[in-house]
Amino acid sequence: MVIDKEVDDHEAPVPSIVFRLEPSSGVPTYLQLVHQVEHALRLGYLTHGDQLPRVKDVVASLSINPNTVLKAYRDLEQKGLTAGRPGQGTFIEASPETVGLERLTALRRSLVSGWLKDAAAAGLDEQGTVALFMAALRDFRDRPMQSRTAGRDGRRRGEGVA
Template identity: 45%
Template sequence: MVEFRVDRASGLPAYLQLGRQVREALRLGWLQPGDRLPTVRDVVATSGVNANTVLKAYRELELAGLVEARQGSGTYVKSSLGSAAPEALDDLRAKFAAWVREARSAGLEDEDIDALVRAVLSGGSDDGAG
């Protein structure tokens, strides 16, 4: 089950953070079709956001076709994201974790690592030439 975290300093609205975390869990195979999302009450208790914020996040996910609300039963995953095999994801996660440890030992902080990853993902130069 997903354990939501809300970073109030991120500048991203809490409902979008919750939605992003569900999407990430779907992409990583941590949530599968049929899985039940935490109840609104549980999310409120663990994350400190109000119920309307959770409802908005769940409604956005429902509009995207990723979850479905079942009256009196909860909110369930309807669809998955991502297509990589779980074994491939596990292998890549381990390699990436090793890379992050190496980056930190080289003096990079999380924001530096984030900037580097975003640059690579956006097709930025990887040879330092610009």
Template identity: 40%
Template sequence: MMKYQLRRSSGTPAYQQIIEQTEQALRLGILKPGDKLPTAREVVESAVVNGNTVLRAYQELQRRGLVESRTGLGTFVVGTLGSADRVDGSGLRQELEQWMTRAREHGLEREDVMALVVSVGDACFAERAPEGRAR
């Protein structure tokens, strides 16, 4: 079951962190259509967050067509994102883990590494976005 790790010091609102973590799990294939998200009460208890925050995130995920709320049953994944789960046999994940370990050994903090990854990713993918996809 999905477990949210909210970082209060990140500057990102808690509801946005829930959305981002859910989308990441969808991109990585951790969550698949048919999977049930934790109830708002479970998230409130485990992440120590306001219930309205969880409901706001789930409503936004539903608006995006990624989840569906079923009365009396819970919230279920109905959509998917990306294809990062297809790289399992390519060695890309292992290379990235090694690179991240080296970055950490060089004294970079998580936020530094993430900023660098986003910056390089933006530059690489802006050069040649696939047809029909926004850059």
């Protein structure tokens, strides 16, 4: 199986995005990559038609398992953010769904005037507030006892981008 079919006869172009890893963050490596692409999209560093770095290049620069990069790219593709073009690579298709500015403002207002106010009234300081919020968020995001079956499928290499 050959992931990057391109022959290495040309200099790698300046990458559209430079990934970095925080090994101690506890976030799975592939998710770190996904988040960084999403973040770059939100900030406009990546736009439609940009090519993501080739798996080989990401792997060589970060010294990580190619399967991890493949998994991240597959995840992005499943989210509809990217599309793989056989023999060429992975390209940005769309931006992540951004929430409208109006809706954002409303949500923020409800948070400030509602929960945050209650927390302050209950005597929580800033750190306590953050800790509680993060714990609740984690609970909300992944009910822990439902094992992360998402990780089971599609992990095998060979179901490559091409």
